[in-house]
Amino acid sequence: MRRRTALVVILVAGIVALSAGIYVGRSDRQPSDGTQREEAAATLLGLTLPDVAGKETPLAQWRGKLLVVNFWATWCAPCREEMPEFVRLQAEFGAKGLQFVGIAVDDADKVRQFAAEIGLNYPALIGGFGAMELSKTLGNRLMALPFTVIVSRDGTIAHTQLGPLKGDQLLAMVGKLI
Amino acid sequence: MAALTLGAASAQSPDLLEPERAFSLSARALDATTVEARFAIADGYYLYRDKLKLSLEPGALVAAPVLPPGKIKQDEFFGKVETYRGKVVVRVSLAAPAPGATVTVKAESQGCADVGVCYPPQVQKIALSLPAGAGPGPVVEFAPVKKNWFK
Numbered sequence: 001m002r003r004r005t006a007l008v009v010i011l012v013a014g015i016v017a018l019s020a021g022i023y024v025g026r027s028d029r030q031p032s033d034g035t036q037r038e039e040a041a042a043t044l045l046g047l048t049l050p051d052v053a054g055k056e057t058p059l060a061q062w063r064g065k066l067l068v069v070n071f072w073a074t075w076c077a078p079c080r081e082e083m084p085e086f087v088r089l090q091a092e093f094g095a096k097g098l099q100f101v102g103i104a105v106d107d108a109d110k111v112r113q114f115a116a117e118i119g120l121n122y123p124a125l126i127g128g129f130g131a132m133e134l135s136k137t138l139g140n141r142l143m144a145l146p147f148t149v150i151v152s153r154d155g156t157i158a159h160t161q162l163g164p165l166k167g168d169q170l171l172a173m174v175g176k177l178i
Numbered sequence: 179m180a181a182l183t184l185g186a187a188s189a190q191s192p193d194l195l196e197p198e199r200a201f202s203l204s205a206r207a208l209d210a211t212t213v214e215a216r217f218a219i220a221d222g223y224y225l226y227r228d229k230l231k232l233s234l235e236p237g238a239l240v241a242a243p244v245l246p247p248g249k250i251k252q253d254e255f256f257g258k259v260e261t262y263r264g265k266v267v268v269r270v271s272l273a274a275p276a277p278g279a280t281v282t283v284k285a286e287s288q289g290c291a292d293v294g295v296c297y298p299p300q301v302q303k304i305a306l307s308l309p310a311g312a313g314p315g316p317v318v319e320f321a322p323v324k325k326n327w328f329k
Binding site: 037073074075076077078079080105114117132139142143144145146156157158159160161162163164 | 187188189190191192194196197229253254255288290293294295296297298
């Protein structure tokens with residue numbers, strides 16, 4: 001192969017590789033642009049899920065509240081550990097418009113048992129694989145738990161958190177958004 | 179905070195490995211009857227023993243695979259809980275030798291990270307050829323399906 005041809009081939013190959021790398025990097029990024037988030041928030045508020053008794057429960061009834069939607073499961077120890085703090089905050093700020101909603105990717109029986117144990121004072125809804133897929137569009141790329149979404153009174157997403165939400169951090173956010 | 183600014187939602191997310199990398203699965207045939215599956219578990223991650231299931235497709239197993247003991251922890255809700263860290267190796271044996279046959283090792287697992295996050299249950303499969311003669315065969319790593327660039 002002639003030297004110039006070889007150099008051109010190398011240059012072109014380099015550009016292709018670089019573009020491919022940029023493309024993959026972009027496509028791997030979490031959905032984070034405003035429109036996708038807005039759509040995901042609308043989908044979340046439009047959701048209807050059964051509670052532990054099987055009663056279909058629409059999330060739309062809580063529009064206008066400061067909504068803290070917590071995706072969890074009884075098989076997730078870190079999820080169980082943060083819930084007593086949610087119960088305390090619900091008791092303290094419920095009258096002011098704070099509403100926790102738990103979406104458990106779990107059996108209703110196990111959820112009911114745990115809810116009774118910790119004196120759960122907010123709705124425990126049962127979500128399946130669809131709920132985990134929804135959490136992915138909200139930014140939970142790995143579909144891990146716990147995953148919490150805070151929805152402001154105006155229906156927009158104020159905060160998302162993968163992993164436990166510390167009491168003082170949550171309290172600070174509730175104080176500002178309530 | 180963020181709520182007063184249009185479109186500026188805050189997000190917090192720990193640095194987490196993909197589950198296939200946090201719990202890296204590989205397998206090899208030891209001979210025409212037995213397969214060995216291994217999870218290499220990254221530091222700061224662990225698997226639950228009671229959520230670990232190994233099986234072979236197709237093929238009747240001589241017995242349910244024996245899972246090694248894990249580290250025992252007392253959990254407030256579930257009582258005694260056993261977990262694996264570092265690595266876990268499980269042997270699965272067919273009821274009858276199948277030299278030269280292709281089998282699929284199926285591993286079901288569920289694990290968490292110490293930072294306080296749990297992954298959904300995973301199902302992974304590895305295709306293996308059982309040796310026609312004496313073993314062992316090569317180690318085969320689990321390969322996740324390549325992402326579709328055009329999605």
